[in-house]
């Protein structure tokens with residue numbers, strides 16, 4: 254049986270760089286976001302997780318779908334996949350790492366070796382679209 258972890262993630266691009274996050278004690282960068290809590294939709298999950306991890310408030314009316322991407326889940330047993338529903342959105346507030354996040358980083362394609370497998374798939378797409386350098 255294939256096990257798929259369902260997550261919602263934020264894709265935020267500025268000047269050819271995409272915002273990544275690294276958890277305490279880890280050396281791999283992820284796109285910020287997380288798992289749904291019972292009954293939550295995409296937008297509610299995104300707003301809650303981004304406030305928890307990055308201390309900012311996503312503006313719900315600006316949320317747009319970017320795409321859904323799947324790959325082996327980082328740090329999990331073989332066969333475990335993560336499916337990331339990726340959304341773009343604007344925010345208010347000041348970006349600052351919180352909760353388990355230790356560092357925020359503006360990533361370009363040269364950081365491909367430092368991101369999780371699903372993030373590689375997403376960064377391929379961002380580069381193909383000319384959004385990151």
Ligand SMILES: Nc1nc2c([nH]c(=O)n2[C@H]2C[C@H](O)[C@@H](COP(=O)(O)OP(=O)(O)OP(=O)(O)O)O2)c(=O)[nH]1
Pocket residue numbers: 258260262282283284285286287288289325326327328329335369370371372
């Ligand atoms: N947010 C996020 N998770 C990712 C990315 N790439 C990737 O493999 N994952 C994986 C890591 C884990 O194997 C899997 C499930 O995350 P997890 O098990 O750490 O979930 P969690 O305890 O942090 O719970 P939650 O905060 O996500 O709700 O998602 C990514 O780019 N962003």
